[in-house]
Amino acid sequence: MPEETVRTLSVYGLRYGYRRLQRTAPRTEPVVILGGALQGMFGWPQMDNHVGAVADVVTADLPGMGGADALPAVPSAGIMRSALTRIIDDLGVEKVNLFGYSYGTSIALQCAQRNPGRVARLILGGVPSHVDDSQRSHWRRVEDRLKAGDLEGAATLAAEGLMCLDPDRTVHRRELALRYVRRSLLHALCHSPHAADSLCRVLGDPPDFSGGLAGVPTLVFAGEHDTVSSPAQQREFAATIEGSRFLTITESDHWVVLERPDDVADLVARFVTDRPLETAPGLAALPRPRRAEHGATAPGLAPKY
Template sequence: MSESADTARPARPPADERCGPGRPEAELSRLSFGGFRYDCRVLRQPHPGTVPILLLGGAAQDKYAWARHETRLARIATVVTVDLPGWGGADALPAQYGMDFLADAVGHTLDATGVRTANVMGACYGGVIGLRFAQRHPDRVARLALVGTRRTLPRQLRESFSSGVELLRGNDHHEFARRAAELFAPLADRALIRRRGAVYRLLERQFEQMTPGQADRFVKNTERLLRHPLYDPVPVPPPVETLFVHDEHDRFSSPGHGREMAAALPGARVAVMEAAGHMIPLEPPDEFTDLLLRFFTDQPLDDLPLSLSAER
């Protein structure tokens, strides 16, 4: 089956997405890749200061998850968010499809939106996809920001993910939500983490209220992580600028994971956010957006706020 964008005009965005002061109107498009339908959303900036910004979220994030960040990002660039196959309202993607397929779906998304080269930000699961995209299509990535990404899943995490799959298959959303929220925003951790309680409650509610379709997609996406390697040791060819962003108290992907991955990529940097856990886009959202704005416009990172530190 050929992979092409639907020829119909983009759907009219809901009222809360229409133009406001300094905010472009969102274009919504239904795309298809490999026989799987999925959705793309674009905020066009007619006078950009840098190439378009593509945001790839984690397993529980969809194309609307970046509303707080995109308002500022869209002031300097076109912003693309997407529900790849398996995400949001897209078709579920069976686990036998690996990271290469999703990376190529990213390339198809850029083709469909008329974007040749992009600044790519990938968070958690989205970081795995973003890195694979940069490895397979380095000429299409201007700068690469990888947030909370790791190379492998150790035995403990694999067991945790497997038990979560079984809970969802057994329709025990309550226990799954409790365990998932504790993994990504642990209340029991004594470390200082900003907005920890609010983020925990948000995650717990989101996981507990998953529809059957959302649970099925989440199961398949988790099985993909268990079935396929997260990381392909093929280096990202220069001159792709790469920044690993990690949180000081992230139990899922510590700063050490970022340093380990950065060591394999010439010139890569690591930024560490203090008083934050795994959910960095939610815990200090404004500082996170500041960091992306600096990185995607080639501003120096050596004078960051005290809550951030950047390393080469």
């Protein structure tokens, strides 16, 4: 049986922690998982099952997430990078595999950009690389509901803003996922002192996806109906990473990790053990992105928002 340990760390005076599910004989470097702003260290059971069969699984409550301390009202990128680097150091390993989903993609990317020698492989899913004016207006309405004390209304709006509700597009377990996301957001808003700030970080402290990357094997994947940033936009982002792969997972949206959890976990396990991806379940492959110059930005990419 894998051994589970939970460690508490601090960075810039902020308390946070991580969980490590440690195998006796792993086949690859530990897989460090960074989720969305409200996803904590105990929210990845599918990774324990699939990825835990081949590697140590490391999940975290970074500052501003889960049970960690809240982030101060300043740009958070440096704090989050330092917190992640501290985890890698504390693991006592030379390299890790980094998996970032949604908000966690920018943290993982920036860590790889600044410390490429510490990252064996990089997996980024549901990358919010493009957010337009209509989406910003939607999140301002969420913020207005929060300020008015309407937590149920804010949770409903937030859930709808993160999911594809178009009935002409097939999303696996859409209604179940929508109810689960709304309920989870409402629970977080009622019980977490910094959940509201985390939800609205897209307005006040947006992540940065500029700068490109070279020298780190990278996989980028998206749900085929992601409405936060479309698969085409995420493919543009993938093209800024030298030699990256880009794939879509069918019948899913931005919440692909909830709607197709086993397919996502299987894909991650294959990539970190250098197994073929073409036969992974649920995939609809797109053409390989063009090779990017180091630091190049694909035409039309809006790396900041």
